[in-house]
Amino acid sequence: MGAVNLGAESGVVAVSYRDPAAPALFTESLRQTGFGVIRDHPIPQALVEQVYAEWLGFFDGEAKYAYASGPDRHDGFFSPSVSEIAKGNSKRDLKEFFHIFPWGRYPAEVSDAARRYYDLASTLAGEILSWVEAHTPPEVSAGFSMPLASMIEGSPDTLLRVLRYPPLTGEEEPGAVRAAAHEDINLLTVLPASNERGLQLLTKTGEWADVPSDFGSLVINVGDMLQEASGGYYKSTTHRVVNPSGAGARRSRVSLPLFLQPRPDVVLSERYTAGSYLDERLREIRGK
């Protein structure tokens, strides 16, 4: 892992959804840094903020425990005590979250806003995958078993994770962080800028840099499955969420990554289908 240099530039480019050059500029940013940022996109910010506010209330209450996930139950609520241990890490992340699948449980205590967000973000994700495909060299895209956007159509595995990082109490285990360095497993991740800072990526030169996340923009990053399907042309980029200091430490951070997972039967490469790839990776990261 690289030296911690918080002054490093991420190199991530923010594009306006309305710019005709957006598909090309965005895809170049993904290729160079593993991340891209989209402004002026069609997902209403009011909807994102409604989800943040309602779910903060949900996480603050007790009702969440009725939706507990289990070893063979990947929808529902994951408390901090069963939270993920990033691959190669020893401490649990300081976070709790709820996994929303199209087929899964959904709390009665919140409105359908997160479901509406899921649908809007999935539709936009299909468009973003088409941007990426259109700007991928033909010798690379020739290896895709089908158009990237088709891989996620109707997928039961695309997952919206509503994440809450609680305020820090000072009682945390030494070395535990909000989200330890990791890569995402899926094709792409679509993430509205959080209400609080903290998201960082590891640059090609091995330095940590803040991901530009102006409130209202969408952050998109490459996951392992796109790396696998593109034969390494796109790189799944390591990222993390650092602990805040000062006043920020007393505030919760909410975030809403949509992990675009192909249908399980989709062929990713000669070695893997999306299903076999996901199984292998989940075995590595499930809380031990």
Ligand SMILES: O=C(O)CCC(=O)C(=O)O
């Ligand atoms: O909360 C964030 O900003 C990022 C979360 C993340 O990287 C993840 O859940 O995989």
Ligand SMILES: [Fe+2]
């Ligand atoms: Fe991630």
